[in-house]
Amino acid sequence: MSGTDELGVLYEVEIQCPVCGHKFLVSKTRSKQLRFVKRDPDNCPYYDSINPIFYTAYVCPECGYAALERHFAEVTVNGKAAVEQMITPKWKKRSFLGERDLKTTIEIHKLVLLNYTVMHYPFHEIGKLCLKIAWLYRYSKDPVEEEFLENAYRMFEKSYTSEPLDEDPNNEANVLYLMGEIARQLGNYKKSVEWFGMALRSEGMKSNKNLEKMTRDQWAEAKVAFSKEKNA
Numbered sequence: 001m002s003g004t005d006e007l008g009v010l011y012e013v014e015i016q017c018p019v020c021g022h023k024f025l026v027s028k029t030r031s032k033q034l035r036f037v038k039r040d041p042d043n044c045p046y047y048d049s050i051n052p053i054f055y056t057a058y059v060c061p062e063c064g065y066a067a068l069e070r071h072f073a074e075v076t077v078n079g080k081a082a083v084e085q086m087i088t089p090k091w092k093k094r095s096f097l098g099e100r101d102l103k104t105t106i107e108i109h110k111l112v113l114l115n116y117t118v119m120h121y122p123f124h125e126i127g128k129l130c131l132k133i134a135w136l137y138r139y140s141k142d143p144v145e146e147e148f149l150e151n152a153y154r155m156f157e158k159s160y161t162s163e164p165l166d167e168d169p170n171n172e173a174n175v176l177y178l179m180g181e182i183a184r185q186l187g188n189y190k191k192s193v194e195w196f197g198m199a200l201r202s203e204g205m206k207s208n209k210n211l212e213k214m215t216r217d218q219w220a221e222a223k224v225a226f227s228k229e230k231n232a
């Protein structure tokens with residue numbers, strides 16, 4: 001049957017667009033065929049095979065609705081109207097089925113960002129998406145990475161001040177950790193130390209030993225960098 005690339009890593013599944021009702025195929029990755037190598041402290045993953053994170057964004061070829069796999073099926077009435085009014089009229093029909101290169105993957109994720117923006121997604125979700133786009137630029141060693149790290153940081157900051165993150169303590173701990181880590185990467189060590197400290201005191205940290213260890217490690221790095229900066 002069709003639906004596989006040469007390596008057999010990709011296969012196809014039919015899904016239905018929740019905005020326009022169109023049925024179309026998407027490519028997914030077979031987890032057994034993936035060779036994971038490592039993860040950066042901000043969770044950016046590296047693979048010796050096809051990178052599965054390239055394939056976790058879906059685009060409807062008919063109407064231009066685009067979302068990450070985990071959000072694709074959930075569309076509110078207002079979200080649907082926003083896509084119909086602001087995305088579809090400008091959409092040139094095209095399909096993203098099959099193997100994706102980095103450039104196409106970036107284009108797809110920017111399309112998801114546009115959809116999330118017109119649909120008024122929560123800031124912490126837009127922040128996580130911006131962080132993912134930063135990783136995609138990191139893979140190609142493109143300095144635009146920093147722009148998207150800054151966007152992610154700004155979105156997480158907005159989220160922290162305006163969204164009830166503590167309704168989901170795990171998410172709150174994760175967002176605080178990511179803010180500390182992104183601030184560290186951007187060279188804002190003072191802020192980084194503060195966010196890591198808040199992450200460690202947050203409710204969700206108590207049940208996540210892995211995250212707690214990562215936070216302590218990165219906090220220590222940020223503190224060293226901060227004191228070097230003060231003494232410089």
Ligand SMILES: [Zn+2]
Pocket residue numbers: 017018019020021022060061062063064065
């Ligand atoms: Zn559609």
